[in-house]
Amino acid sequence: MADHLVIHRAGLSAVQDLGRFGRSRFGLPVNGALDQFSARVANVLVGNDESAPLVEITMLDFSCTPSTDVLLAVTGAPAEITVGGIRRPQWEPTAVRAGETVTIGGIRLGARVYLALRGSVAAPSLLGSCAPDTILGFGRSLRDDDELAIGSGVPPIDHPVLRHPVFRLGVPVPGFREPWTIDVTDGPDVAEFGASATRLFDAEYTVSPQSNHIGLRMRGDVPQREARGEVLSRGVPVGAVEVPAGEELLVLHRGRGVTAGYPVLAVVTATGLCALGQVRPGQRVRFRKRSVAEAVTAHRAQRDVLRALRQRASTLFDALRLPMPTTSAPASETP
Template identity: 60%
Template sequence: MSSELLVQQPGNSVVTDLGRFRGPHFGLPVNGALDQYSARAANILVGNEDNAPLIELTALDFRMTTTADLLISVTGASADLSVGGRTYPQWEPVSVAAGETVAVRGIRGGLRAYLAVHGSVDVPRLLGSCAPDSVVGFGVRLAKGTALKVQRPVAPLRQPYFDLPLFRLGVERPRAGREVLVDVTDGPDITEFGASADLLFDSEYTVSPRSNHIGLRLGGRLPERISSGEVLSRGVPVGAIEVPSREELLVLHRGRGVTAGYPVLAVATSLGLDVLAQARPGDRVRFRATTVAEATAAYRRSMLQLESLRHSVNTVFSLLGLHGSAGWHDLPSAACG
């Protein structure tokens, strides 16, 4: 029998990775996991490379069973993780025996959770990435009965005494509350909004239910453009904050098109985008100004946290005879943020 994951309750789930970094060169969005920190951590916890395919769960309950022994981890928003009916913590490796049911229920304090499997799963790729792209109709969206081939089964790892936890790595991502704080740098067109640009930092915005992986729509007091010149269509970065109408802000996320024709007021930082990935409809968002240098330093600190986690995991895995993962600096630069 082949080693497979069998989806019983898909909820709203896809197989993804860190993104299609070659995509923009061909006019395709980068896409990929919206909360990049949580996705990286999930893969690190099971000894995978950062960019290995994993499952992104959005809002709804998920359940699967397996025909093989596995090692999994679940990160991201808080949720109730159970294996074979037993409760386990997130942000730690968890051993699963063949035939056991894995359930992730009650996602809260955020919108997305990430489930990684040691050795990852076998899925198609486009331009080197398995990230779904709704525009070209590519990707693996999970449905009831979907079977994913597991590349590297792992014999059950159990603590021999009283079934105590085998891993206690002590890592956990800070949880988002009902008010979300997002760091942004100045956009190339901030001067076109004059003094009203300060509204971005002095006001509170509410996440619209119409938000998705392409962009978050936010209602609130809007800066007004004082220039009347036409903005030509041009390349825009992931995280660009635009004012396309008098009704809402638009924060372009990883599924955004590579060009747009609205003035860019500000740009959310990489870590700010991770925070926005966990924002639920109705959550309140505030923006905080930062510099490119400060944003770069914060990003490097987050990568060092993950490197420390990787070192701990690789140390434990080497003692158990399991494969570990390479550091983020050993991966292609496009996979590093």
């Protein structure tokens, strides 16, 4: 039987990757991991391609046992990680022996945790991605007692260095604190809100329980549109901050439909989207205005962090003479 991961407690988890790019022209949302930075880091820490499939765990406890020795990494929201009952750190590679149970519990401050295994996990692919799509009914949501195949190409791995408690790769862990600060740039309809547009940056907004991967609903002091004309249905980007009639903002995320007819006051930046993917219902959010140039600079800085981390991880694996995994990954997102 192929090497696999036995899922004991699935909670709310699914196999994810970075999404389905270039398909919006056909009406398909990009989907993929909501916190792209944490997902990319998890894969880099175990030597995978950044786009390799991994497990996204949302708020609830999770546990599993591998049938072979594996190297894994857990990133994302703060949580309590144990291997065979012993606490292990997040944001670092961790060696796990065959038969040892991995538990991830007490997820707090943020909403999502990412579990990557060296060599990746097997998952069906649609149009170049394993990302679940609720509209198409596609994707691998995990259940208790499921067996998740571990990707081939990597022999069983265990090394004393990776078990040593002082071993660190030095990942700059993002802040997880409330209120969340979410960076945005001006949207195409900002002029239609007149002076009230500044309310977006003066007020705090509370995330509604009716939020999901499609979009987050937020209540607070909502800017009021002064224009009275109809807004035609048109293409909208991931991160669009829409202002429907009423007392809510609607912030579209990676599962959003590709067209909409509400005015778009602002657009969340690429780095802001990662933070927004960690916001829990009931938490408070503040928006911060950024120019396009500032948004691009922040995105490039985050890519530089990943590039430097990848180099350190590669140096480690080369020094330990550990072969790099051979994974067939979907295309990466372009900056």
